[in-house]
Amino acid sequence: MDLADLQQRLSDVARARVACVGDLMLDRYVYGEVARISPEAPIPVMLHASETAMLGAAGNVARNAAALGAAAALAGVVGDDAPGHETARLIAAEGRLEGHIVPEAGRCTTIKTRFVASGQQLLRLDSEDERPLSPECEHSLIEALSDACHGAGAVLLSDYAKGAVTPRVIAAVREAAAEAPVVVDPKGRSFAKYGPVALVKPNARELSLTVDMPVRTDEEAEAALAAALDACEAGAILVTRAAQGMSLAVRGRPVRHFRSAPRTVFDVTGAGDTTLAAVGVALASGAALEEAVEFALLAAGVVVGKVGTAVAAPGELVEAEMASRLAPAEAKVAILERAVETAARWRQAGLKVGFTNGCFDILHRGHVAYLAQARGWCDRLIVAVNSDESVRALKGAGRPVNSLESRALVLGGLAGVDLVVPFDEETPLKLIEAIRPDVLVKGADYTEDQVVGAAEVRAWGGEVRLAPLVEGYSTTAAIARIGRPPEDGPGDAA
Numbered sequence: 001m002d003l004a005d006l007q008q009r010l011s012d013v014a015r016a017r018v019a020c021v022g023d024l025m026l027d028r029y030v031y032g033e034v035a036r037i038s039p040e041a042p043i044p045v046m047l048h049a050s051e052t053a054m055l056g057a058a059g060n061v062a063r064n065a066a067a068l069g070a071a072a073a074l075a076g077v078v079g080d081d082a083p084g085h086e087t088a089r090l091i092a093a094e095g096r097l098e099g100h101i102v103p104e105a106g107r108c109t110t111i112k113t114r115f116v117a118s119g120q121q122l123l124r125l126d127s128e129d130e131r132p133l134s135p136e137c138e139h140s141l142i143e144a145l146s147d148a149c150h151g152a153g154a155v156l157l158s159d160y161a162k163g164a165v166t167p168r169v170i171a172a173v174r175e176a177a178a179e180a181p182v183v184v185d186p187k188g189r190s191f192a193k194y195g196p197v198a199l200v201k202p203n204a205r206e207l208s209l210t211v212d213m214p215v216r217t218d219e220e221a222e223a224a225l226a227a228a229l230d231a232c233e234a235g236a237i238l239v240t241r242a243a244q245g246m247s248l249a250v251r252g253r254p255v256r257h258f259r260s261a262p263r264t265v266f267d268v269t270g271a272g273d274t275t276l277a278a279v280g281v282a283l284a285s286g287a288a289l290e291e292a293v294e295f296a297l298l299a300a301g302v303v304v305g306k307v308g309t310a311v312a313a314p315g316e317l318v319e320a321e322m323a324s325r326l327a328p329a330e331a332k333v334a335i336l337e338r339a340v341e342t343a344a345r346w347r348q349a350g351l352k353v354g355f356t357n358g359c360f361d362i363l364h365r366g367h368v369a370y371l372a373q374a375r376g377w378c379d380r381l382i383v384a385v386n387s388d389e390s391v392r393a394l395k396g397a398g399r400p401v402n403s404l405e406s407r408a409l410v411l412g413g414l415a416g417v418d419l420v421v422p423f424d425e426e427t428p429l430k431l432i433e434a435i436r437p438d439v440l441v442k443g444a445d446y447t448e449d450q451v452v453g454a455a456e457v458r459a460w461g462g463e464v465r466l467a468p469l470v471e472g473y474s475t476t477a478a479i480a481r482i483g484r485p486p487e488d489g490p491g492d493a494a
Contacts (some may be wrong), residue, residue, distance in 0.1 A: 006321050008293055010190075010314045014069040019149040020062040020277075021173055021175060022158030022165050022185075024076030024101070025110035025128075026058035026083050026090075031350070046117050055090050056112060057273070058158035065156070065275035066096040067311035068299065070284065073148035075100040077141055077164045083109035101136035104137040110162050114217060119350035121236035132163050142172040149176035153284025154183060156276050157194070163188040166399035167451055170194055177219075181283050182414050184234075185276045186210075191232035199289070200234045200274055205238045215239065218247070218257055225249035240300070248293055254288065260297050263443040274303045274312060275467040306345055329412035336434060337383060339421045343435045346380045354378030355426040355437035355453075359386045361400045363410050366470040373467040382419045382435060383411050385430045393426065427452040441465045 078084035091099035181198035278299035282292035432453035
């Protein structure tokens with residue numbers, strides 16, 4: 001999908017409506033730090049720092065559909081309990097999301113609580129009730145989903161085997177969808193129970209269990225998809241295969257494999273929900289099935305780069321599509337807004353964010369050693385680099401020797417540099433205040449009180465580090481050695 005097609009698709013999605021039906025749950029995340037092992041048992045002791053809650057399962061599908069720009073209606077069942085009431089409040093707080101929720105007395109709302117430290121899940125605690133719905137609740141859900149499906153361009157059925165997706169509910173979904181395609185995220189060992197839906201979307205493990213066949217290679221996926229189509233009435237099956245992308249089997253056509261650009265994966269939680277939502281909103285906007293899969297592949301690639309049950313916004317899809325066409329070094333060069341969002345995502349993953357800045361005009365051994373030391377003090381390093389005009393103001397006429405583009409790309413080519421952010425101002429204080437690094441690094445030719453942003457970083461609990469410089473290396477000295485007199489002004493060893 002090229003950029004123009006993507007932007008048109010996003011414009012069409014903004015006029016689309018989808019209905020999301022199925023199992024509804026609450027995803028809760030508890031964040032903290034682990035510094036010791038319990039004396040009571042060989043387990044880590046986590047010091048509580050914060051926690052958050054968000055819609056999960058069918059709720060996350062609806063959140064993703066709304067985040068992509070579509071109008072979404074959500075029908076599901078919760079318990080008549082405090083978590084159920086919290087779920088209702090979360091739905092009400094979402095823009096472009098219309099709730100059709102049925103509370104059932106005596107049922108507990110499904111909750112998945114994940115305990116996270118340093119970006120790693122330590123434990124997941126589930127509270128759930130897998131009993132089938134009562135006849136009264138089932139009837140109420142069927143009425144609710146009929147209202148939710150009114151005017152929908154696609155209906156998305158999310159089956160997590162928590163009791164809401166009964167045979168009667170499945171039949172009601174197909175009837176309420178009318179001419180709109182029904183897309184199913186399945187659970188269980190058979191896809192036949194969903195009947196003649198447009199698309200079933202299992203992951204590789206689910207497909208393998210359904211047909212009792214491996215799904216490792218393309219050839220194995222093709223055989224498994226053929227067997228699954230023979231055993232059900234779905235018009236097509238889309239299997240998600242993690243790093244291997246997605247494979248689509250449509251009746252009467254050869255299997256098509258879709259590959260994604262390599263991405264940094266932080267958390268695969270909810271990626272299947274994103275895929276279901278993206279396929280659905282694309283179909284509802286008039287896309288062909290193959291176009292919808294390409295759209296979903298891009299959206300899923302965005303959310304696996306986030307932590308927790310996440311969503312993908314239109315601007316993130318555009319940025320991801322642009323980044324996929326760039327060399328790795330180019331993809332690291334970011335504007336301030338992206339740097340702020342990326343730093344926040346890293347911190348949410350429990351990673352320590354470092355920041356340093358400089359002109360980096362002619363990259364030399366001293367710079368490399370300095371940046372390696374800075375990266376050693378953090379998990380992710382952001383390097384702010386002066387614009388050409390800013391360098392001239394600091395160093396005088398004739399500088400920089402290399403343009404901003406060249407300097408930023410060379411920095412981006414270093415493995416220890418995770419993001420490069422150009423800036424025009426005389427100092428990087430604006431960037432520091434916006435990014436809020438955990439570690440601020442500057443060369444040891446400064447004292448801590450001379451470092452711009454040091455007071456601000458210390459105020460929010462960060463630290464300031466001074467990196468030793470390699471003697472005998474500076475840009476000024478490098479210019480002198482190649483026969484060009486340096487301009488008046490200090491060297492920029494860092």
